[in-house]
Amino acid sequence: MSSRFTIVALLVLPFIVHGSVRPHQELRDIFYGEILYHAYQDDYFEAISHLDTELGQYKALDEPALDSFHWHRGQAEFAVGDLELYYRMHQRAGRAIEAVLADNVSESERNEAAFRLARLYYRKQDYINALHSIELIKGEVPEKFRSDETFLRAQIYVSVGKFSDAIKLLKDLKGEKSYRGYIEYNLAMAYLQNAQTDQAVAMLDELGRVSTDDEAVLALKDKGNLKLATYYVDKGDAASAAKYYSRIRLDGPFSNSALLGAGWVEVAQDRFDRALVHWTLLHDREQTNLAVQEAMMAVPFAYSKLDVHGKAAIMYGRAMDVFASEIDSLDASIKSIREGKFLAALLDKKAEQDKNWVVNLRQLPDSPETRYIMELLAAHDFQESLKNYKDLAELDQHLTTWLDSLPVYEDIIELRRRYYEPLLPKIEKEFKKIDSRMRLRIEQRDRLNERIQSLLVLRRPEYLATADERAAMDLLAKMKVDLEANPQLATEEILYRMERLSGVLDWRINLEFDERLTEAYRNLKDLDGVIDDLNKQYRAFVRTRQAATQSYEGYTIPIQRLRTHLNQTQQKLERIMARQGKVLEQMAINELELRRSRLEEYQIKARFALAESYDRATKQQEKKMLEEAAAAVSSVANEKAAP
Amino acid sequence: MQSHAQKILRYSLYIVFLAFLSFSAGAGDVSREQIKGLDEQVQDIKKDVLDLSSELARLEEKLLFPSNTQVSLFISMNKGDDFRLDSVQLKLDEKVVAQHLYTFRELEALQLGGVQRLYIGNISTGKHELVVSYTGKASAGGEYTRSGSYQVTKDVGPKFVEVKIAGPDSTEQDIKFRDW
Structure with a gap:
C-alpha cells in the first residue's frame, strides 16, 4: 500500500455544540440565564467574564446553599471549562475540569469531568494524557454522553496505536445517528492503521455510497471517495480510481481534486479526449486554485496528445499569460502583506457580523491582501493563529x-x-x-x-x-x-x-x-x-x-491601580499581537512564495511545451502543405497523361 | 510517436499531480514551537484581561449602580417559541429607559433559553410603574404587537425583574413578570 494512503489517516470529528452550557434543567438563577445569553451568541469573553464573577461571588458566600446560583453550580463548573475551551483557553479549561475531578463529587459528575478532560487533551493532541483521563471513567457512563464517550475513546485508541480496540468500539457504535459518516470514515482509517486494507476499502466504499442530504456527511462521503480513488491511482488501477472519482459531487469541497484526478486516470488509459471532458470543466474555475492551475497545463497537454498541436500551442500560451498574471498578483499580495494591509483586512468588521466569519472572508472585496485568504485558511495553524x-x-x-x-x-x-x-x-x-x-x-x-x-x-x-x-x-x-x-x-x-x-x-x-x-x-x-x-x-x-x-x-x-494594570496589560497584549501578526504574515508570505515558485515551474514547463507544440503544429502544417502540393502535382500529371 | 519532451512533460505533470494530492499549506519558516509558544502567551493574556474585566465590573457596579438604588430589567422568551421578535421598549415611570432591535443571533439566544439584561439603572425605594411593549412577526407572517405593565417595588436591596414575552402561537400569556 502507498505510504501516502496510510499516513493521511487523520481522524475527523464532528462539530460539538455547547455541551454543558445548555441548561438541562429549569432556569433557577437569572444571572446564569444571562451567561447563557452570551454563550449562545458565541460571545465567550462576556460569558466567561460573567460566569467567573458569579462563581467568585457564590464561593465567597457564608451559606452558598441559600443562593439561587446553587442550583446551577455543577453545571456552571463544567460550563466554565467548556466556555474556556471554546475560547481556546485550553490551559485554564483543563484546570477547571481537574478542579471538578479533585472535588468530592458523585461518580456521574466525575465521569463527565474525566470525559471533558480527555476531550480537551485529545484536541491538544496530547494523546497519552487523553488516554489517562478517559480511563478515569468508572462504572456506567451517563446516557447523555455515552456515544460521545465511546467515539472519543475510539479516537484516542487510534491515536495511541490501539487500533483493534478502536475498531471494536467503532463497530459497536455503528448506527449512531449523530456520528453518521464519522464512524465509517474513522473506522476505515483504523482498519488502515491496523493493516486491514480490504476492510478499510470496503468501509470507505460503504461510506462513499451513503444516501443523505446532510452537508457534513456529504463532504465526508466525497472525502471517502477521494481517498479510495487516490488509493487506486497509487495502485495503478485507473478503472477503479475513475469509478470513485465519478462519485464525488461536482459542487462539493473536493470537486476540483476529483476533476483533476479523473482526468489523469483517463490519461493513464490513453483516453485523452475523455480527460479533456474533466479538465475543461476544471479549467474555467477560480484561477487561484491549485487544481485549476494544474488543469491549465493538463488541457493543452491532452490536446497535443490528440495531435491538435495548434490548439495546444494556443492554450499553453494562454496558460503562460494566466501564470504570469497570477505571479504578478502573488507579488502584489506579498507586497501588500509586507505593508501590513493583510492584518487590517483580516480584522474587517464586515466579515465579522455573524459566526460564519471565516466564510464571510470570501466576500471581502477583491484586493491583493485578501485574494488568497481562503486558500490560506485551509491550513489549521493559520486558522488557529x-x-x-x-x-x-x-x-x-x-x-x-x-x-x-x-x-x-x-x-x-x-x-x-x-x-x-x-x-x-x-x-x-x-x-x-x-x-x-x-x-x-x-x-x-x-x-x-x-x-x-x-x-x-x-x-x-x-x-x-x-x-x-x-x-x-x-x-x-x-x-x-x-x-x-x-x-x-x-x-x-x-x-x-x-x-x-x-x-x-x-x-x-x-x-x-x-x-x-x-x-x-x-x-x-x-x-x-x-x-x-x-x-x-x-x-x-x-x-x-x-x-x-x-x-x-x-x-x-482602586482606579489608579486599575489604570496601571490596564496599561500594562495593553502594552503586553500589543506586543503579543504584533508577534502573532508577524507569524500570520510570515505564514501567508511563505505560502504565497511556495505558490509563486510552483507557478514559475509551470511557466518553464509551459514554455517548453509551447515550443514543442508550435514546432509540431508547424511541422504538421508543412506536412499538410507538402501533401497538398504532392496531390496537386499528381493531379496535374494525371491530367497531362490523360488522352 | 511520443516525443522525449512530451514524455518528460507528462511525467513531470503527473508528479505534480501526486504532490498536489498531499499538498497542504505549509507554515514555512514559522516553527510549531513558535506557534505553540505564542498560543500559550495568548491564553495568559486572555486570563489577565478576564480578571481585569471582573475587577472593572465590580467597580462599575459599586460606583454606577449601588445596591440600594440598583434596578435591572431582564428579557426572556419561552424556550422554543418561534416568534420573530423585532423590538422591545421599556418604560419606567413613563420614561423610556431602553429600546432594543434584535439581531438574528440575539433572538436565537433568547429562544434557546438565554436571558438578556436589557436595562440596568438606579431608582429610589418605593413603587414604580414598568411598561413593556414589543413587536415582532408571527410564524404566519403577521405583525404582532403587545404591551403590559407591572408595579416594581424597590426595597433596600438591588431589584431584578424578569420580563418573559411570548408570541401569538405560545400557550403562555403574552407577558409574564417575575421578581428575582
Missing part, C-alpha cells in the same frame, strides 16, 4: 474602551464630591443630635423594661401608681412629717382621715396591680414598635449617609 489574532484585537478594543471609561468615572466621582462634601458636615451635626436623643430614649426604655421584669419577680404595686396617686402619696407622707413635727395639730379626726386616704390608695394600687402590670407591658410593646420605626429611619439615614460618602470616597487608589 488567525482566531488568536482576532481575539487579541477584540481584547485590545476592550482595554481601550475601559481605559477611556476611567476618566469619566473620575469626573463622576469629582462631581459627587463637590455636591456632597459641603452638605455632609451639617447633616452630620444634626445626625449626632438625633443619635444622642435616640440613645437616651432607648436607655430609658431598657430601664423600664428592667423594672417591669423585676415586678414579675417581686411585687411592688407602688411602682405602678399613677402620677395623681403618687402626688397624693407624697402629700400624705409630707403631712405625716409635718404632724410629727407639730403633734398639737394631729387630731384624731385628721389622723383617721389620713389613714383612710392612705388605705384607699393602697387598696386601689394593690387591687389594680395585675391589670396595671399588663397595661404597662402592653405600653412597653407599643414603645418597642415606635423605637423599631425610629431604628429603621435611623438605619435608612445611616445607609443614605454612607452611600453618599461611598459614592465618592475610596475610589482613587
